[in-house]
Amino acid sequence: MRYSQSFIPTVKETPADAEVISHRLMLRAGMIRKVAAGIYSYLPIGLRAIRKVENIVREEMNRAGANELLMPMVTPAELWEESGRWAQYGPELLRIKDRKDNSFCLGPTHEEVVTDIVRREVRSYRQMPLNLYQIQTKFRDEIRPRFGLMRGREFIMKDAYSFDVDEKGADASYEKMYQAYRRIFARCGLKFRAVEADTGSIGGNWSHEFMVLADSGEDAIVSCNGCDYAANVEKAESKVIESAEHAEPRPLEKVHTPAKKSIEEVSEFLQIHATSTVKMLIVKADEKPVAVLLRGDHELNEIKLKKIIGCDELEMATDEMIASATGATVGFLGPIDQKIRIIADTTVKGMKNFVCGANEVDYHLKNVNLERDFTVSKYADIRNVTHGDQCPRCSGGILEMWRGIEVGHVFKLGLKYSKALNATFLDADGKEQTVFMGCYGIGIGRTVASCIEQNHDENGIIFPLPIAPYHCIISAINPKDEIVSKAAEELYAELLKLGVEVLYDDRDERPGFKFKDADLIGIPLRIVVGAKNLVDGKVELKQRRGGETELLTITDAVSRIDGIVKEALGI
């Protein structure tokens, strides 16, 4: 592609409303433009990067034996009513009506549609295992779209669905996808982790998320430094901390703690460590108040708690509810003399002589002890693990925390949708059975964005070659100079002949201007063709990453580039 004919609207100034680096760079590099909140147009080089990821995904899915199809984006309400999700999904599902007043929605995911296909067409165990996938635009009316392609409302997703005759088959399909995903993200040049994850509203009972490691990531993940355990914080566990305290219970003591509400304030005021305090939170579980006890420095994990309580809705209680349920105010809550149900984190179980609120403004209690002073309804793991906790799977391993961007998710769905939609088959004995399902998503745009999060410098994007919009850019210094343009044209033609994707900057612009653009859009290889080096018959090859330069003849440059490209693509 000749730059002079291309549409790559780069901008020097940083757009005001772009917060994260990938969003800024994608706007500046002319990859995307916003059309509405969370809705973007993909401009040519943005689209090329997206297509690169799509093709890697397609190749690996096909290699794993999956079949590509394409389902409609607009799907009828009836299917969603059948699965129960029409009522369950909430406002995130964008619902529309046609001229006959029939209800439809824009597909946020396609379990219903694909299961409908399978229940009609698959009748025998001989037709499975089956894996169907598509790469398609999805729509979710997110409450707060942000960070460009990272969390859009409209976004491109690869979604795959597996169908098996039994759980064992489903496990094998899951494992196949898991391995395919590892290959996909490795080929995209990403530093990532596969972590155990909560299944969320999609349902099912087991899942892994593929997380690209990035400080700007919206998810917190932990991994063990001693084994391969890794999990989303929402799900992560740690080894139960055994009581290290064997101290004799000391007499309860009430202390004046004026205006010291937070654990930090109280522990500083009393000159103790936060690990010697216990905090009590009140949550509203399906409209009922429940007290929660945690060691002072620990954080509540609402997802774990929700499962323990077994409620549908869980949120922090309002001040009014706290007052009526405990008779105390936030900052001075304590478990003694409480009437409501108390759930304590397992860590609390071994604690002795700790500090907690006195249920009286400006007072805390010292030397509080379990059983002697109050009782707990239930102990459970209800906290977020923290950096430095012990690994639950191996001995001696320590958990480390990271930030990650979720680019892929694999689920075992089990029978959830096949049962609801009655997708059955006849087994070898002629008996009717329900299909076992799995589903597997990859956010395509998010993968490109997270790749930029991991690969950039102050000058712009540094694309890994497999997903770069072009492999190589030729910057002709003063293309009006015939010697220069002749050499550049020759180079351009030779590279195209070899199948190298090359952007030829033939614009009549000053060198610095061209270099800035080349750096910004992140093309991995740059060849500078200038009169200065052509005197010796040389051109300059510079790699975007690392910045090494070499002076080569045109012929050598062509074969060198061809070699680098083929190696990077694994051809």
Add this chain to the structure above:
RNA sequence: CGGGGAGUAGCGCAGCCUGGUAGCGCACCUGCCUUGGGAGCAGGGGGUCGCAAGUUCGAAUCUUGUCUCCCCGACCA
């Protein structure tokens, strides 16, 4: 949905308090000049001031309503 902020030229912003000619930088167009890191000089084009109603002789500016966008939170494969 709760809290905060912003809508003025393609982009980034000033002007608003104290009503009266709409302005700056970048980008764009023309010419000259320049060609190894977003050059220089000269000339030029471009804006229903988000939308609507109101106050006023007169509204970008004051009032009310409304829409959109951004940030924090809740929410979310």
